[in-house]
Amino acid sequence: xxPNPRSTGRLPAAFLTPGSSSFMDFLSEHQxxxxxxxxxxxxxxxxxxxxxxxxxxxxxxxxxxVLAGDRRATMGNVIAQRDIEKVFxxxxxxxxxIAGTAGLAVEMVKLFQLELEHFEKVEGAQLSLEGxxxxxxxxxxxxxxxxMQGLAVVPLFAGYDLDRDKxxxxxxxxxxxxxxxxxxxxxxxxxxxxxxxxxxxxxxxLSEAEATTLVVQALYDAADDxxxxxxxxxxxxxxxxxxxxxxxxxxxxxxxxxSEIARSVLQRxxxxxxxxxxxxx
Amino acid sequence: xxxxxxxxxQQAMADRAEYARKGIARGRSLVVLQYAxxxxxxxxxxxxxxxxFSEIYDRIGFAAAGKYNEYENxxxxxxxxxxxxxxxxxxxxVTARGLANVYAQTLGTIFSSxxxxxxxxxxxxxxxxxxxxxxxxxxxxxxxxxxxxxxxVAVGGNAEQISGYLDQRHRDGMTLAEALKxxxxxxxxxxxGSEREIPAERLEVAVLxxxxxxxxKFRRIVGRQLARLLExxxxxxxxxxxxxxxxxxxx
Numbered sequence: 001x002x003p004n005p006r007s008t009g010r011l012p013a014a015f016l017t018p019g020s021s022s023f024m025d026f027l028s029e030h031q032x033x034x035x036x037x038x039x040x041x042x043x044x045x046x047x048x049x050x051x052x053x054x055x056x057x058x059x060x061x062x063x064x065x066v067l068a069g070d071r072r073a074t075m076g077n078v079i080a081q082r083d084i085e086k087v088f089x090x091x092x093x094x095x096x097x098i099a100g101t102a103g104l105a106v107e108m109v110k111l112f113q114l115e116l117e118h119f120e121k122v123e124g125a126q127l128s129l130e131g132x133x134x135x136x137x138x139x140x141x142x143x144x145x146x147x148m149q150g151l152a153v154v155p156l157f158a159g160y161d162l163d164r165d166k167x168x169x170x171x172x173x174x175x176x177x178x179x180x181x182x183x184x185x186x187x188x189x190x191x192x193x194x195x196x197x198x199x200x201x202x203x204x205x206l207s208e209a210e211a212t213t214l215v216v217q218a219l220y221d222a223a224d225d226x227x228x229x230x231x232x233x234x235x236x237x238x239x240x241x242x243x244x245x246x247x248x249x250x251x252x253x254x255x256x257x258x259s260e261i262a263r264s265v266l267q268r269x270x271x272x273x274x275x276x277x278x279x280x281x
Numbered sequence: 282x283x284x285x286x287x288x289x290x291q292q293a294m295a296d297r298a299e300y301a302r303k304g305i306a307r308g309r310s311l312v313v314l315q316y317a318x319x320x321x322x323x324x325x326x327x328x329x330x331x332x333x334f335s336e337i338y339d340r341i342g343f344a345a346a347g348k349y350n351e352y353e354n355x356x357x358x359x360x361x362x363x364x365x366x367x368x369x370x371x372x373x374x375v376t377a378r379g380l381a382n383v384y385a386q387t388l389g390t391i392f393s394s395x396x397x398x399x400x401x402x403x404x405x406x407x408x409x410x411x412x413x414x415x416x417x418x419x420x421x422x423x424x425x426x427x428x429x430x431x432x433x434v435a436v437g438g439n440a441e442q443i444s445g446y447l448d449q450r451h452r453d454g455m456t457l458a459e460a461l462k463x464x465x466x467x468x469x470x471x472x473x474g475s476e477r478e479i480p481a482e483r484l485e486v487a488v489l490x491x492x493x494x495x496x497x498k499f500r501r502i503v504g505r506q507l508a509r510l511l512e513x514x515x516x517x518x519x520x521x522x523x524x525x526x527x528x529x530x531x532x
Contacts, residue, residue, distance in 0.1 A: 009383075009386055010383070010386045010387045010389075010390045011355075011358045011362060011383055011384075011386075011387045014361075015357075015358035015361045015362060016354050016355070016357075016358045016387075018353075018354060018357065023361075023364055023368075026361055026365075027365070030365075031365070034368070034369070110368070111368070114364055114367075114368055117364070117497075118360065118361075118364050121335065121336050121337070121360050121364075122357055122360055124332065124335070
């Protein structure tokens with residue numbers, strides 16, 4: 001058999017075989033047990049109790065896209081974690097936010113980040129935004145078996161398309177189905193409420209600052225009506241994670257910046273609990 | 282079937298070493314130098330597509346002289362090794378020392394196996410540390426040995442002469458512009474002692490820059506940034522060029 005790659009022996013043949021630039025393809029040939037989708041779940045009765053991440057929202061503006069998520073993870077009726085992070089940079093020009101089983105989601109993001117980085121290093125060029133979105137699709141599809149048993153992972157992928165010079169959003173379903181969203185999108189348990197809020201507040205000509213306020217408003221509305229979504233926690237200083245991707249690349253708003261947005265939203269809600277009103281006609 | 286001639290093991294090894302050395306000597310030389318903020322890779326490379334230097338991991342860079350298909354294979358093997366290791370353990374657990382060891386084992390096994398022809402490559406694996414003292418540079422000749430280098434190293438055809446030249450002139454704490462200029466001077470000396478001009482567009486330059494805010498410290502220096510650095514004289518302008526290089530890289 002091949003020597004263990006983790007020992008300092010010779011590189012096994014699989015390492016030196018030319019061909020694929022995909023880390024996942026390499027893993028599936030060399031160490032398939034490391035791929036999240038390859039694990040066999042024992043048959044279980046009912047739903048497996050594991051922390052679930054909840055709401056992720058995204059919106060485009062001229063010059064980029066914002067992607068944001070609340071900080072709550074729930075396990076049944078229990079709040080499993082108050083300060084979980086569900087929005088991650090995928091590479092320099094894209095980010096991924098994940099709703100669903102938190103443990104699997106974090107592992108999937110780690111593998112996805114590595115997949116993009118690996119391609120970039122081997123090929124010397126970045127994947128196209130469509131290419132990245134398709135890779136993510138493949139990863140979700142390979143998780144279908146577990147999704148059927150209640151361990152679903154449903155991401156939202158946003159990135160700046162350098163070829164088309166604009167921000168783009170892709171949403172997914174549990175089967176890996178991918179669809180491009182125009183304007184705004186949301187995923188997770190509070191997504192219905194968040195989407196409703198953005199439907200009324202979104203405009204094509206938002207500035208970057210307005211777009212970040214929009215997603216925080218939407219998360220507030222989601223937290224307002226969905227018990228699994230966390231609102232801004234002023235006492236513990238836990239605020240939504242807001243990220244912006246533009247031509248200059250990925251940037252996560254600092255805690256000061258996101259707390260300022262969240263606090264101003266909160267301030268206005270003290271007077272108007274349902275948030276800004278859209279015109280009737 | 283004819284009876285094979287007896288060849289003594291010493292002779293067989295010497296022949297293989299000779300074969301590998303000749304192959305490496307056909308390629309152009311390249312140099313790797315420490316400077317104040319990191320490690321710089323400089324080589325003459327007319328091709329823009331086939332790189333001699335590349336990124337292996339966050340802090341680890343790779344340079345190779347010799348036969349392209351062979352070192353490209355080793356490079357991809359190294360990227361796979363590093364990524365797999367970082368995925369199974371943690372990003373901090375990927376080290377140049379570990380990678381150099383794997384390369385040495387690989388090259389050594391191939392070199393002494395009668396079934397394979399020796400690889401005609403010489404590699405450099407470098408890791409940039411938090412401080413200049415933490416920098417590591419390993420040179421890996423064709424036979425699987427590892428040489429721990431400090432300050433400067435040259436590999437390829439004219440390596441001995443170039444590293445002699447560099448050893449005399451390289452000092453710690455050089456700016457990027459100074460180190461780059463020294464590297465170009467060293468590379469432009471021919472075997473017969475005469476000098477020739479290497480135009481900027483034939484140079485391949487990359488750095489592992491410890492001041493880079495991103496996790497991945499490797500970046501290529503091309504086009505305008507490179508021209509600026511080559512023109513810059515002394516430490517004052519080198520700082521400007523550094524800033525410029527960082528800014529325009531985002532484009």
